[in-house]
Amino acid sequence: MKHQHFKKIFLLIIICASCLMTSGQTLLDSTALNQLSDKDKPALLTQLAEQSRINGDYKAAIRKAQQSAALALRFKNLAEVTKAYTIQASIYATTKNFVSSKKAGDSALFIAQQSRQPIAMAYAYYAQALFYNAIDNSEQITKYCGLALKLLEKTADPYLSAKIYYLLYMINTHWDDVKNVNKYARAATENALKTTDYNLLGNCYTALSVAADYNYASTKNPVFRDSVIYYLNKAQNLYQQYPKYVARKTYGIACINSADYYLRYFSDTDEAAKANAIRYAGLANEVMKGAINGEEIRASSLGILSEYAKRNKNFVMTEAYLQEAYSILKTQKVPSYYTLINIVTALAKFYEQQGNYEKALAFQKRVTEYNSRYFDEKRTLNAQKLEVQYEAEKRNNEVKLLKQRAQYARQQKYLYIGIAIASILGLIFMFRSYHFRLKYSLQRERQLHLEKQDAELLMKFEKEEQARLKAEQLLLESQQQQLQKEVMASQLQLEHKKEVLFQLKEKLSDNQKLNINKIWNEELMLDNDFEEAKFQIQQVHPDFFSTLNQKAQQKLTPLDLKLCAYLHLKMDTKKIAQLMHIEAKSVRMSRYRIKQKLGLGKDEDLKLFLQEMV
Template identity: 65%
Template structure:
């Protein structure tokens, strides 16, 4: 992250891109194992969080050991997403400590595990590790490319934590280019995502990024609103530290304090006593906070530099000298000092002693400037050599991957060519096979055609037989209709004979001068007519062969009256009703039945009614 340097004085406070973002509590982490009874997956996650806590407090040996332990458990469980998170912590550490060789190997391992995991979040972490690698190698284009891939990989459901870290990395990258618009955009997006995580250290770093963006805006517009936003966001970091002291790293808080002191130093006139008091207060707060961190010397030297600047303004030479000498001592005590700051401290001391006429001291510190510059150059050269080596290996690997892809593409094309040849050969064989069997198929088709013609002829014969059967059925139907007409004629004849007999009876009664009740005769006739209509319908439904079979069976010729009586008996009419229809006595009906039974040659035990009904 960027904490703004003191301009016109002697410090250049550098840029730390990702040292202080964490997901776990950051004060005094211990190496204790997760709570008893927790699952192994939870254990792996907690170890990764603990490693991140060590990392942001710059306890790198403990961070590495804990992250490796978490990664090992996650890999045993085949939880590749958790393993990628653990490797991301390791990549962060190796990037911070400039261990380029192992950084390259670890970042490639993280990306490989993420690709095997095939989850959006794992791929986001994998791409983020590549962005960290190329950021350490000062390859800004690759950093931007992999950062954007990490954001895109998450799809519609991004994880706020990794999104905040990626946006923060893009923000820090664009501060190097002084791209004000992108600095503002990425700082804002990093903050929006950090607010969703509940990670107060992450949020504090994003607020510092917002204050830096506001400073860029102020330098461009000179708007007092933008100037006030600088201290507004830094105060939010201070508030978070007061509310959650165990969850905001001391170094993060110290950076916010030193930037607040620098804010009052740069943006307010020397005559503003209130601004001076605030600057001195925040410089001392930064100095105190930095003392409790492992690598806080640079921040302590920066705070002493601000205090020396105010001593210089107040013409307190002795106090200025004390602050500078203390800053020099602090930087010398550092095992691997930040030479830019050390050179600025030595230069300030040389100028101070020269101004005060203490030329031996001025010469002593002046001689140290080229010495430290040489060490800075040597370190930079060594780092550049490592970067070039890693870049060469990276390019070599990328070229090998490209060659493998080209070979794979060539092999694929070759396979397609062989497949094409095989397909053409197969088609040729198929053509030859079809040509060879064409005549055979033709002969088979010809034979099949002849068979079809034979079947057609047989079908034609069958149709002719069916037609003959149909004609025969129609003939039988006509015969049945003719017999029906005959039955209707018989029924009508029976009715006419009945009417004739009735008229003869009436005539006889009139000639005999008997009393005649016409109404009674009429009513009786009406009833008989109704009954006769039913009888007539039933007679029409008699089996067509009934009378023919009856005549075939009889041994003596049956009279029409016998036939009529047989028809009534066939219709299951009782003796009384037959007598009423024929206007005879029931006794006469029984005599006729006996006579018909004799003509038919039936035995005494045979029932005439059953015989006639079965005959029908």
């Protein structure tokens, strides 16, 4: 058997077995359950389930995890329920029961969401990451591990942090990402050192040895090569110091990796390296005897022993080791075909080199058979993975759709509430606006009414004022007319006196006899007539003469105007004749002439016309 074949076997064991070794904080005695109340049992049952899982007793682990979940749910300890479902998700992922793993992970997530506890949500996200690790969906693994670690920043849990970093370390070994392999292996170890879980710490030391192996392969620095065995020795020492707390499989992996280290990095002539390799391979074989699911480690250790027996030309022991490894693997209910194919291939080549072509052909046929089974198994698993992944994506899309619908419903609800609030506010605003407008209208109406009243009062006042002013004006006009009439009457009287005096003068100069008493009496009568005329002349329009001239069609003489004034004063013909010292006949003739000048008709009365003038 060539060296490279064993290398493939050992690296496969490192990776696959590491998926199983993730916790087990203390060694627990199931009898302690009887001493606890039902309320306190879930936490212990969860730890017992994890312990059974580490030891490979998956049925017992599932049973205890289910009991824990049921009791914790009864007492509404939702964080413990989430942890119990996480263990179930891990077991189903390891046993390739993808559907059950997904259901357990979803249950963990649902319960954690109900609890609203960061630590519960972190476990639920870790359960999701374990499921996606089983179906090789690296993107989702990274996503959920990141979500869990972000929550653990708020609520520290070194135990869970170490497990998450360990899972990230494993997926980076698939990608041969040396930087991240080192980063996450160190982070896992740092957190594991803060716990009392020595089994988890042992696996983290093994992870550091793998990281050192990567470093040496990329740099060829002997310091990294020595680090491989250093960390493997630390893992082995933990088992020796705490044999009750470290799983045999964890120790067996450390031993088989140590044997592989000496096989790969030391020459055939290095007796010390050969002795160490044989010793560690023997320890791995011994410790895994009777252990559940320890067949692969035992087969790998026997493969290494057969390689050293072959180097020593001890072909009997070479055949014995390979046959024993083959027998061990065949006893598995579901054998690891990858390791089985490598062992059978080694047997076929061994018999071919020994010249036993019949056995070589027989084992080569088995290689073909196991390859076919391995291919069918891989195809079936891949089909299951694809189906489960499709269902998971479908479910996730449905959940996203439901969330979107719920979000849309919430948004719609908020929109309706907003519209309702806006409508109510609008109605309130409209009501208040209507109220203000009504109030304003009433105030405006009252104001207009007051303004109308003020206007009416003002109008009334103005009318009264106008009436008063008009009355005053009329009074003034009347007074003015009276004054003018008095003046006109006085002028007429003065003219008459002047004419009387002139006549007296002529008579005296002619030595005529005068009857003074008669003249005196006549003048007294005329004065009385003039007093009466003064009273009547107060009614004459001040512009009497100007108005009369305007109406006249021919120019009126002063004598005409005087006669019109006497007529306006309602004097009769006799008095006018006496005042004017003319005959009554002359007065009548003058009246006729004036009537013609004024353009009055034959039937029109001059006296009435003059009296009606304003």
